Amino acid sequence: MTRISMNVDGMKVTDDVAPRTLLVQYLREGLGKTGTVIGCDTSNCGACTVHLDGDSVKSCNVLAVQADGCEVTTIEGLAATATDSSESGLHPMQEAFRECHGLQCGFCTPGMIMQSVDLIKRNPQPSESEIREGIEGNLCRCTGYHNIVRAVQYASGQLATAADTRGATEEVDAL
Numbered sequence: 001m002t003r004i005s006m007n008v009d010g011m012k013v014t015d016d017v018a019p020r021t022l023l024v025q026y027l028r029e030g031l032g033k034t035g036t037v038i039g040c041d042t043s044n045c046g047a048c049t050v051h052l053d054g055d056s057v058k059s060c061n062v063l064a065v066q067a068d069g070c071e072v073t074t075i076e077g078l079a080a081t082a083t084d085s086s087e088s089g090l091h092p093m094q095e096a097f098r099e100c101h102g103l104q105c106g107f108c109t110p111g112m113i114m115q116s117v118d119l120i121k122r123n124p125q126p127s128e129s130e131i132r133e134g135i136e137g138n139l140c141r142c143t144g145y146h147n148i149v150r151a152v153q154y155a156s157g158q159l160a161t162a163a164d165t166r167g168a169t170e171e172v173d174a175l
Ligand code: FES
Pocket: 037, 038, 039, 040, 041, 042, 043, 044, 045, 046, 047, 048, 049, 058, 059, 060, 061
């Protein structure tokens, strides 16, 4: 067993794990973070995507010991840690998927949202083709991707508006 410590969704956790434990296993079985799901276990589907030190990773492709000392954010922690949380308490990307009907069965949705948040962080105003390229590692069996792409476009618009409003408020405050 190996002792690991990390910050998961804003909480420090310390555990002894077998060295071969996958991060997704540790999150689900060790911490009860079942919002992160396993679709393939072979790094193909993206359903297990979480943020590791702010970047999206497929958590079935990372050992828990590799996340030692890191910040991990799962879909469950996304709203709580988002500075732009809406009144509903959801992250704007979660709101956008709901607003644009970006899910059907919802199995791919946690990973799709985590990947999309990372995409918007790197490219706040992505084109449709950039969105499609950005989520190409995340598979959805249900939606045909159209509404997922619309959701990411919607979220990028909402976040840009929020940033403009914040900037204007700061300018007024500075006067
Ligand atoms: S479960 Fe990790 S990529 Fe499919």
